[in-house]
Structures are given as C-alpha cells and as structure tokens.
Amino acid sequence: MSSKYNLPRGTYDILPDVSYKWEYIIGVFKNTAKLFNYKEIVTPIFEEADLFERSSGETSDIVQKEMYKFTDKKGRVFALRPEGTAPVVRSFVENNLAASAGIQKLFYTGPMFRYDRPQKGRYRQFYQYGVEAIGSNHPYVDAEVIALFYTFIQKLGLTEFEVQINSVGNAKVAERYDQALIEYFTPHKDELCFDCQTRLTKKPRRLLDCKVKRCREIGQAAPVMLDYLDEECTAHFEQVKTYLNQFKVPYSVNPKIVRGLDYYTHTAFEFLNHKLGAQNAIGAGGRYNGLVEQIGGKSLPGIGFAGGFERLLLSMEEENLFSGEELIPQVYIVAIGEKAQAQVASIISLLRQENISVEYDPEKTSLKAQMKAADKIKSPYALILGDDELERGVVTLKYLQERKQIDLAISDLSSYIKS
RNA sequence: GUGGCUGUAGUUCAAUUGGCAGAGCACAGGAUUGUGGUUCCUGUUGUCGUGGGUUCGAGCCCCAUCAGCCACCCCA
Secondary structure (H helix, E strand, C coil), X not given: CCCCCCCCCCCCCCCHHHHHHHHHHHHHHHHHXXXXXXXXXXXXXXXXXXXXXXXXXXXXHHHHHHCCEEECCCCCEEEECCCCHHHHHHHHHHCCHHHCCCCEEEEEEEEEXXXXXXXXXXXXXXXXXXXXXXXXXXXXXXXXXXXXXXXXXXXXXXXXXXXXXXXXXXXXXXXXXXXXXXXXXXXXXXHCCHHHHHHHHHCHHHHHHCCCHHHXXXXXXXXXXXXXXXXXXXXXXXXXXXXXXXXXXCCEECCCCCCCCCCCEEEEEEEECHHHCCCCEEEEEEECCCHHHHCCCCCCCEEEEEEEHHHHHHHHHHCCCCCCCCCCCCEEEEEECHHHHHCHHHHHHHHHHCCCCEECCCCCCCHHHHHHHHHHCCCCEEEEXXXXXXXXXXXXXXXXXXXXXXXXXXXXXXXXHHC
16 A cells, blocks of 8 residues: 555556557547648657746746756756647747748647646646647638547547637737726726736736636626737638638637637637536647747747647546457467466467467466456457367367357467457 | 645445444455356455654544645646
8 A cells, every 4th residue: 555655746657447548549639630631740848948938928827836847967947848839839940840841730749747736637747639730820720720629529429528719819919908908907906806906917818717706797898809809810710710610610709718828829719628627628729820930930820739638538438438448368378287388388479470469377277267367358269278189289269258169270270260 | 826625455435432443346266176257155455644742542633744636726
C-alpha cells in the first residue's frame, strides 16, 4: 500500500487497463487529421520560458502562476510547455516552413504542463491533441479546422457535446470594444466582485464570463462584441458560418466566448460537454493572425485548436463507448508434462513467425491452471501440448468457445489457425 | 492560491461510547491422476496515508503533513 515513492501531484499513470483506450483515441485523431491532409509535427516538451510569456500574454494565468519554470546549468530559463500552439509556431518560423508552398497544416499530440490545483478533468500533466493551419486568412480554413474537430468527435461516437463559435475581431476592434466595456462597467464598479474589479482595468472582456451572480446580471446588458466588429470582421465571420453549414457542422453563436490567451483574433470556438462538471470544455481554439509575426516570422495568419484527451476519455466513458478491445492473444499454450514444457518455445516461435499472437505462462504447470488462464484472457484457442502428442508429432487445438478440439500435425498448425 | 469531503487487504468498503482489524470481489489451491466458464470447499494478503500528541489503551480524539475527490479560480 504505502510504497516508498509516489507520483507527483496532478499526474497519473496510464495502466494497461486504460492504455488501450488511449491508443484507440489517439489513433482516431491521427486518422482524422490525415483525412484532412494534416501532417504530424513533434516538438520538445520544454522551450524557452520567454516563448510562452510573450505569446500568451503577461496577464494570462498560465504565465502568472501556472508555468513549470526552471533554470538549467547555464542559467537559461526554460518552461515545460503549458500549451501547444506557441511551440508549433516557433518551429514553423525556425525551420522556415513558410518557404514551402501552400498552407502548412500540422497536427500534434503530447503532454502539456500547468501548475493548477487538480480536479475532475484537470491535471498538472495532461495530454492534448491539436492542429494548426498556418498561412491563410481564408474563412474556409476556419471552418475546415472546426470541421476536423467535429469529425474527430463524431468518429469517436460522442453525442453529448455542443459547438459554440464567436468572433473576437482584430486588435483594433478589440481595443474599441474594451473601451466600451470599461465605460459600461465603471459606473457599477462597486457592485462587481473583487476579481472583476481588477479585470476591469486589466482585461475587461474577462468580466463577461465571470460566474458571480451579480456580475452576470450586470453583464446582461453589456455591449456585445459582435456589434463592434468592423465590416471585414463581420464578413469573415459570416463566411465561416456559411462554410460550416456546408460541412454540416451544427453550431450556435455564443457572443461571450473569450480566449484566455492574448493572441486570438477573429474566429473563436469551443466544444463543450455539459455532463463533465466544471471543466466542461473538451476542446477549444481560434484564429491567431498576429502570432507568427510576434514570434519572429513573417506576418502570416493562422488558426488552430487543442483539446484534452482526459476529458474525451471521461466523455466516452460517460457515454459507454468502449467495448472490450484489450489485446487478446489468439492462442494460449497449454503444455503438460516436463518434455512438452521443455520444448514449448520452438512451437511458440513457429506461431509467432506466422504473426499469430501467443501467450504461455511457464509458472502454471497443471492442466487445470493453464486452461483456466486461457479462459480468463478470452483467448479463442488453446493449444494443448502433451508428451504423448509430441511423440506422435501432433498437437491438440481446442476452440474454447465451442468446446471442440482436434488433433493436428504441427506442420499444419499455422495454416489452420489462420483460416 | 482558497474552501468542503475523504484516506483501513490487490480492489470496493465495514469495525457501536476509544477496548483482540473484518466482509464481498479478486487472487491461489482443491472437489477420482490430461481439459476452462457455473457451483461448492479451503487458503494468502494490512506500516489502518505519513509524523507527532492526548490516553492504561487510538483505525476512531487533537495538531501537522502528504495525497485523492469536488468546487472556487482558470482552462483542455
């Protein structure tokens, strides 16, 4: 019970009874991304801390309190990556991927790290999947990214989720809108919660998704971002919606979606599962037209999303979408008698060369124990090797579900099992 | 960083006012010697999260600490 070492807070081990589910989800994601012609990119799990500090914004919680920062032996300051977009864009710029023709369509999976207090669906080391499409401001790309996410979720079989979209405009629009919010909320300043009073000066848009009742009430009549969009932003948003309809992605517009990170522009979207509890976003994303330039590349637009594997897993378990897909060996070897046990390996090796998966447990010697084990792991076949049979060059193959068995020459074995 | 609940066998959970640590499941062995699933019998497993304190005596009370869960916050 009490082992000497414990895993760090907010982390967890993925044990064999769950790892096959992970493999499945990751597989579906990769296949979906490839269906949309996205290519995999793998970046390190740590980067210069400054990369995240500049791109996410100094006021974001990620930067202010959630980063795992450390200094290496030369005094360089690194951080375990808290999110995936900035590293991908860094790699894009550093490797000059802009030089190749067309839009760069990239996907990734891997662990992210945030020093948060753990709770349902929230961990300190958590696993994300995501895509980034860099090099186009066309609304088609916005819709396609959302459609990719939607297709992925559909392939998993999930039904309990909702797609919400919004436009957060461009920098100019955002500035005007923030100003309007400040003007609207300042007269009510004393009624706002403590957090919102600081938000008012730092990040007025954050006021809108405050959960305090009074703040919500006041926010009801607040100016709406969509009314402040200029002509270009509105046109972009409308076209995104048109393409989404063509992709047959059901969505609703939620004008209160805001992004925690500074670099978002235009389209913002969230995939929500309301049955998950407080941490109900299974994925989110948006357009980031200023980010590539900010990180030191050309002025190129981009859009992407990221989602958390843990929350998908929770959602899928909620909807009972896993059937037993754990690895089952095709053949369980039952060796009886010392002679048979002494030469099992040659038969096992024969089968494996034919790509037939085999399990044998040398610790179990009695027939009964081995048959029991064969049954327990649900192996379809038991291959019984007895001293008598081996002398005749024969083995007994038993089809466990039908309780039937036949004697076979060893040379006929693999072809028989395959058919 | 804040709050609430929780921590006992591999696992799920019991243990009355403080008085000999238990059960189901799982696991192992067995029920006429070479045939599994049901059934029956038998058996193994404990740093009671950790460290202090109170007491003749603590799984139970007190303090601290660690961890988990849920929520705030924030987000995936």
